[in-house]
Amino acid sequence: DMKVTQMPRYLIKRMGENVLLECGQDMSHETMYWYRQDPGLGLQLIYISYDVDSNSEGDIPKGYRVSRKKREHFSLILDSAKTNQTSVYFCASSSGQGDAETLYFGSGTRLTVL
Amino acid sequence: GDQVEQSPSALSLHEGTDSALRCNFTTTMRSVQWFRQNSRGSLISLFYLASGTKENGRLKSAFDSKERRYSTLHIRDAQLEDSGTYFCAAENAGAKLTFGGGTRLTVRP
Numbered sequence: 093d094m095k096v097t098q099m100p101r102y103l104i105k106r107m108g109e110n111v112l113l114e115c116g117q118d119m120s121h122e123t124m125y126w127y128r129q130d131p132g133l134g135l136q137l138i139y140i141s142y143d144v145d146s147n148s149e150g151d152i153p154k155g156y157r158v159s160r161k162k163r164e165h166f167s168l169i170l171d172s173a174k175t176n177q178t179s180v181y182f183c184a185s186s187s188g189q190g191d192a193e194t195l196y197f198g199s200g201t202r203l204t205v206l
Numbered sequence: 207g208d209q210v211e212q213s214p215s216a217l218s219l220h221e222g223t224d225s226a227l228r229c230n231f232t233t234t235m236r237s238v239q240w241f242r243q244n245s246r247g248s249l250i251s252l253f254y255l256a257s258g259t260k261e262n263g264r265l266k267s268a269f270d271s272k273e274r275r276y277s278t279l280h281i282r283d284a285q286l287e288d289s290g291t292y293f294c295a296a297e298n299a300g301a302k303l304t305f306g307g308g309t310r311l312t313v314r315p
Contacts, residue, residue: 132307134293137302182249193237193239193297194254199248
């Protein structure tokens with residue numbers, strides 16, 4: 093069953109706290125992504141990972157870092173969360189090859205930073 | 207940077223009618239993908255196109271193969287379950303994927 097799993101589904105944190113968002117996929121996809129979605133702005137790419145320990149900044153990487161130690165897992169870390177990081181975060185994966193470059197998305201994590 | 211503009215931003219249809227959503231790009235794109243986001247927030251891939259057209263049931267998508275500066279998503283015989291927000295995402299030559307702002311579709315009985 094092709095799946096991208098995100099944990100947790102909902103998260104409330106206080107400003108200054110550290111946040112860890114986890115993402116897993118069972119398709120052995122090489123490429124994984126973290127996006128955030130805000131009203132009126134669509135999806136914005138935070139980071140992209142091409143494989144284990146091969147990560148690149150997306151369009152809005154400031155305030156975030158990522159970790160990919162296993163192909164099936166991709167974590168998004170917020171060190172000292174800020175209120176403007178309140179958003180819905182989506183993880184996605186793709187095989188990155190030809191017609192199979194279709195993105196598969198997780199269900200999202202709704203993060204609220206108070 | 208590259209921009210992806212979707213139109214219309216919102217659309218209301220009666221059941222059984224047809225319509226088309228459009229995605230314009232400010233530069234030549236290598237491929238385009240279409241997604242639907244349902245009321246629970248889940249994003250489902252509808253189409254991936256590097257050129258030409260693809261059809262799946264009542265949905266059909268086309269990617270302008272000549273200039274590669276726009277794509278369309280046609281919905282035939284709209285049903286209530288088609289309601290949601292439709293996003294296109296286009297990939298440029300540098301493999302960067304940019305999302306449009308979405309079209310919020312409401313299908314009414």
